[in-house]
Amino acid sequence: MNMHNPAVAAADPVEALMKSIRIPPRPSLLADLQQELARDDPAPAAISRIIGADVGMAGALLKLANSSFYGATRPAKSIDQAIAFLGMNQVAALMAGLLARQAITSSSGVSLAQFWELSTRRAQAMVFLSKRLHIGAPDVAHTFGLFCDTGVALLLDRFADYGATFDAATHEPLRRVTEIEDERHNTNHAAIGCLLARNWGLSSEVTWAILHHHDYQVIDDAASDDTVRSLVALSLVAERALQACQGAPVSLEWQKGGASACAYLSMGEDEVSDLVDQLLDCFTH
Structure with missing residues (x-):
């Protein structure tokens, strides 16, 4: 019985939680x-x-x-x-x-229209950046951009208060978004998105990039796969453009990982600003 095995007993709540989250086949x-x-x-x-x-x-x-x-x-x-x-x-x-x-739909009546609009724009931004900077394959960038936040939609469907959690997490200036989620729900959207990507047969590079897309230390880790590092770095530039498009004065995620992204991409702040301006032009035309 599990009560005689503390390790198994401790794992049971997490296992039960994961089974309770609906991952579409x-x-x-x-x-x-x-x-x-x-x-x-x-x-x-x-x-x-x-x-x-x-x-x-x-x-x-x-x-x-x-x-x-x-x-x-x-x-x-x-x-x-x-x-x-x-x-x-x-x-x-x-x-x-x-x-x-x-x-990926909501059984609880939560509208996902805005979520999919943002995900589509992120995917488009990733394709633009991949082509403009000649980094990686545009189709891989597109797939990552679209799927990286799918865990958000699944957790919105699982937890009635997840919307408030995600809002608080994305307004956190210092800590990782996923840390806030883990504290409140014992899981996070990057982990759930990674699980869906794996179940859907997406490439291992995309799957790992989804898991680490709020872990900006991976950009600095020379031992990590270059595709994973480049996807996470490009996602920070895309996020900065998306935030600007929504009227946000700053991108908190860029403040957390922008220096690492610039170093990895061999770009200066002015060059990134130019790219963001080009993306904004594409979004508005």
Whole structure:
């Protein structure tokens, strides 16, 4: 019995908590896309056929793919053209985002519209930064940007007072957001987002970057994976732009990790400010 094993007994509440948080299963369409992309020679026609099987999703994907953020040379009129203009990986990343929005909903009546709007902008900002700075793959940056805060939506659904917790955590000037969450709920949105990313078959780099996206020491850790470090560093620049777009005078997260991001990206404060201004122009046009 667990009462005779303190270690097991101590772990039980955490295990029970994790089981009580609804992690939506990986959509079968995403699994099919990932299976095709994992082949030695993935076929664009097969990717198009998988996406085209869901007419609603295909239409939504085309609308998203034609956004100026993704750099298509001209508007795509079909999934085949979207794949030709953007590449299979970017199209699959856009599809994963649409599927996430469909799968991650609230059973408690909490509106997630603002959450998804912000997540979409973050993903777009990550793609912009990846391309502009020639760091990493834009589709990986997009996937991280969209999924990094999915744990927030899941915890809003699990805890009636999580909204107040997250608000307090994001207004904390010194401590990590995740520390505040852990104190109040014995878990945090980075851990839950990491769990969802792993269950959905996202890459290990994206999964680990989600787990550490409020742990800015990882940027300075030369032993950490470069993709993880770059995603976390770029996310700080994206967050600064998002805060500015919302009218915030400063980005508290940038104050916590901006120096590490600048050092890793080999950029000065003025260069970052220029990038943020460019992002704001993209957001408003």
